[in-house]
Amino acid sequence: xxxxxxxxxxxxxxxxxxxxxxxxxxxxxxxxxxxxxxxxxxxxxxxxxxxxxxxxxxxxxxxxxxxxxxxxxxxxxxxxxxxxxxxxxxxxxxxxxxxxxxxxxxxxxxxxxxxxxxxxxxxxxxxxxxxxxxxxxxxxxxxxxxxxxxxxxxxxxxxxxxxxxxxxxxxxxxxxxxxxxxxxxxxxxxxxxxxxxxxxxxxxxxxxxxxxxxxxxxxxxxx
Amino acid sequence: xxxxxxxxxxxxxxxxxxxxxxxxxxxxxxxxxxxxxxxxxxxxxxxxxxxxxxxxxxxxxxxxxxxxxxxxxxxxxxxxxxxxxxxxxxxxxxxxxxxxxxxxxxxxxxxxxxxxxxxxxxxxxxxxxxxxxxxxxxxxxxxxxxxxxxxxxxxxxxxxxxxxxxxxxxxxxxxxxxxxxxxxxxxxxxxxxxxxxxxxxxxxxxxxxxxxxxxxxxxxxxx
DNA sequence: TTTTATATTAATGTATACATTAAAGTATTT
DNA sequence: AAATACTTTAATGTATACATTAATATAAAA
Numbered sequence: 001x002x003x004x005x006x007x008x009x010x011x012x013x014x015x016x017x018x019x020x021x022x023x024x025x026x027x028x029x030x031x032x033x034x035x036x037x038x039x040x041x042x043x044x045x046x047x048x049x050x051x052x053x054x055x056x057x058x059x060x061x062x063x064x065x066x067x068x069x070x071x072x073x074x075x076x077x078x079x080x081x082x083x084x085x086x087x088x089x090x091x092x093x094x095x096x097x098x099x100x101x102x103x104x105x106x107x108x109x110x111x112x113x114x115x116x117x118x119x120x121x122x123x124x125x126x127x128x129x130x131x132x133x134x135x136x137x138x139x140x141x142x143x144x145x146x147x148x149x150x151x152x153x154x155x156x157x158x159x160x161x162x163x164x165x166x167x168x169x170x171x172x173x174x175x176x177x178x179x180x181x182x183x184x185x186x187x188x189x190x191x192x193x194x195x196x197x198x199x200x201x202x203x204x205x206x207x208x209x210x211x212x213x214x215x216x217x218x219x220x221x222x223x
Numbered sequence: 224x225x226x227x228x229x230x231x232x233x234x235x236x237x238x239x240x241x242x243x244x245x246x247x248x249x250x251x252x253x254x255x256x257x258x259x260x261x262x263x264x265x266x267x268x269x270x271x272x273x274x275x276x277x278x279x280x281x282x283x284x285x286x287x288x289x290x291x292x293x294x295x296x297x298x299x300x301x302x303x304x305x306x307x308x309x310x311x312x313x314x315x316x317x318x319x320x321x322x323x324x325x326x327x328x329x330x331x332x333x334x335x336x337x338x339x340x341x342x343x344x345x346x347x348x349x350x351x352x353x354x355x356x357x358x359x360x361x362x363x364x365x366x367x368x369x370x371x372x373x374x375x376x377x378x379x380x381x382x383x384x385x386x387x388x389x390x391x392x393x394x395x396x397x398x399x400x401x402x403x404x405x406x407x408x409x410x411x412x413x414x415x416x417x418x419x420x421x422x423x424x425x426x427x428x429x430x431x432x433x434x435x436x437x438x439x440x441x442x443x444x445x446x
Numbered sequence: 447t448t449t450t451a452t453a454t455t456a457a458t459g460t461a462t463a464c465a466t467t468a469a470a471g472t473a474t475t476t
Numbered sequence: 477a478a479a480t481a482c483t484t485t486a487a488t489g490t491a492t493a494c495a496t497t498a499a500t501a502t503a504a505a506a
Contacts, residue, residue, distance in 0.1 A: 007288065007459050010276075033487060044461045045488090046269070050276050053233075057280055065230065066468050066488060081371045088315040088372075089308070146304045149311075152375055230489050256457060267491045268458090289458060289498050447506100454501070462493070472483070 009043050013051035016041065021060050021071055022161050028073030028222060037069065059159055073222035074163045076215045082156045083208030089153060090137065091201040093144040098188045098196040102143070109139035110185050117178045126168050129178075136181055163223040167214045177207065232266050236274035239264065244283050244294055245384050251296030251445060260292065282382055296445035297386045299438045305379045306431030312376060313360065314424040316367040321411045321419040325366070332362035333408050340401045349391050352401075359404055386446040390437045400430065 017037075020026040038048045052069060055061045062070045097107075104111065113136035120129035134157060141150040180203040187196035214220070240260075243249040261271045275292060278284045285293045320330075327334065339355035357380065364373040391397075403426040410419035437443070 006286075009460070035487070046460055046462090049489095050273060053273050053276055054280060057277060063488095068487075081369045084315070084369050085312070085371050085375065088311045092307070092311040146307050148304045148308050148379070152308065156371070232490070258457070269490055269492090272459095286458095291457075449506070450504080452501100452503070455499085457496105457498085459496085460494085462491100464489105464491080466487105466489085468485105468487085470483100470485070472481100474479100474481075476477100476479080 007047065009047035010050045013041050013043065013048050014054055017051060017055055018058075018060065018158065021055075022158065024162055024165075026071050028071050028162070030071040031068050033068045058155060074159065075222050076212060076220070079160060079163055079211055079215065080208070082160050083204065083211070085156055086153065087201060087204040087208065089149055090140065090204060091197045093141055093146070093149055094184060094188065094200040095193050095197040096144055097140070098191055098193040101191045102188065104189060106143070107185060107188060109143065110136060110181075110188075113139060114178065114181045114185060117174075117181060121173060121175065121178060124173075126173075127165075129174060130164065130168055133174075133177070133181075163211070163215075166220075166223055167211055170214050170218060171210060177203065230270065232270035233273045236264055236266065236271050237277055240274060240278055241281075241283065241381065244278075245381065247385055247388075249294050251294050251385070253294040254291050256291045281378060297382065298445050299435060299443075302383060302386055302434060302438065303431070305383050306427065306434070308379055309376065310424060310427040310431065312372055313363065313427060314420045316364055316369070316372055317407060317411065317423040318416050318420040319367055320363070321414055321416040324414045325411065327412060329366070330408060330412060332366065333359060333404075333411075336362060337401065337404045337408060340397075340404060344396065344398065344401060347396075349396075350388075352397060353387065353391055356397075356400070356404075386434070386438075389443075389446055390434055393437050393441060394433060400426065 017026065034045045034048060034052075038045045041048060052061060052063055056063055060072060062072055064070060113132050116132035116135070117129055120126070120132055137153065137157070138150070141153055144150075180199060184196055184200050184203070187199060215223075240249065257268045257271060257275075261268045264271060275284060275286055279286055283295060285295055287293060336355050336359035339358070340352055343349070343352035343355055360376065360380070361373070364376055367373075403422060407419055407423050407426070410422060438446075
């Protein structure tokens with residue numbers, strides 16, 4: 001899922017396609033065929049297909065027999081599911097970190113991420129904010145150390161990325177969200193397990209509800 | 224991850240290899256090459272490789288460039304991680320079911336599974352018990368409806384399968400586990416959300432701790 | 447005999463070839 | 477013009493071919 005090498009061309013195709021899907025250059029609903037995609041990537045169908053098989057397992061594309069490759073949209077139902085999983089996993093991770101009584105030095109990645117979130121707010125740079133937010137969530141699970149937590153969350157973040165980017169501009173500025181992240185870090189530092197867990201869980205639940213409300217309000221049935 | 228078709232040969236290879244890994248016919252540490260595995264499956268390397276790429280993403284095999292295919296062992300650390308994820312996800316699912324106040328008819332799959340667990344205990348048939356247990360956990364997540372919960376849990380169950388089969392014979396008969404499953408169903412029926420969640424969470428935590436204790440006791444450093 | 451250099455083998459990573467067949471297009475009939 | 481049958485096209489699923497190169501075996505040198 002996230003090893004260093006693999007044969008290069010397969011890896012190249014996987015990374016490039018994933019990036020193009022994330023950035024919406026290959027938008028949901030996009031349809032292609034193997035020969036044309038292989039040509040575009042400058043390789044034969046063999047490594048492309050191996051990459052596509054992986055992207056399909058990641059839930060990003062669908063290979064319809066005899067009909068070609070489709071970039072899958074994110075539906076509100078998908079976002080609901082994704083937030084449910086994150087709500088189950090991340091508060092747990094936070095509680096474990098709090099129980100571990102980590103030093104501020106060890107928590108530096110999280111503290112830095114919150115600082116960058118604040119800076120981004122000051123700069124009114126939503127994209128920077130979103131990147132810092134991603135960073136926070138990733139570092140949190142790296143600190144926890146359960147590789148499966150991390151790979152599951154990474155997969156879900158990849159799936160949700162487009163929807164998050166788009167809705168970021170439709171909601172109020174994430175002051176509250178930023179503050180909540182800081183509060184969570186405080187609780188972790190103080191070793192306040194249940195407080196950390198609860199703040200984070202509420203953060204997740206509210207963030208998910210907000211996002212679904214936006215999708216409903218703007219009738220965004222797929223992204 | 225679990226669609227109906229895909230080209231048959233790829234799908235055949237994927238299913239057959241997964242089954243052979245589960246059943247320990249391809250034991251951890253097993254080493255093969257693509258030509259010999261393709262020959263054994265009666266197909267060319269092309270579909271085999273696509274299947275292997277998926278099995279690698281599932282964490283069951285590793286394709287080492289130039290060194291061949293290895294069946295990965297399960298380490299105690301893996302079991303720890305797997306149980307952590309299940310402990311995060313399943314109690315959440317149980318709580319949702321309880322909140323939904325399902326009828327006994329709707330809960331039939333769970334009730335049937337517990338009945339089969341009891342029957343298996345009476346018959347002293349550990350394998351039947353393990354199958355009923357698997358069934359319970361799968362039906363639970365199907366009832367919940369979050370496809371991501373189900374696919375994550377399925378992946379983890381696949382990874383943990385060998386270890387569970389082996390340790391099943393090293394622990395006491397699962398009377399307590401069976402009773403706990405029944406209790407959880409009771410709480411779901413009565414709509415007792417927190418009780419359902421807590422019983423299940425404790426069940427998971429105890430089951431995980433027991434399993435790790437067995438691995439330590441018998442010095443099973445990989446399975 | 448040990449070490450180093452060279453040759454051989456064989457597995458991977460990738461490209462290409464090809465049979466099958468769904469879909470699109472064309473012709474034929476009404 | 478509409479419906480049907482036929483033809484063509486082209487994409488997929490799979491097999492095969494081939495260049496590269498790590499690993500092993502063999503030979504030469506110390």
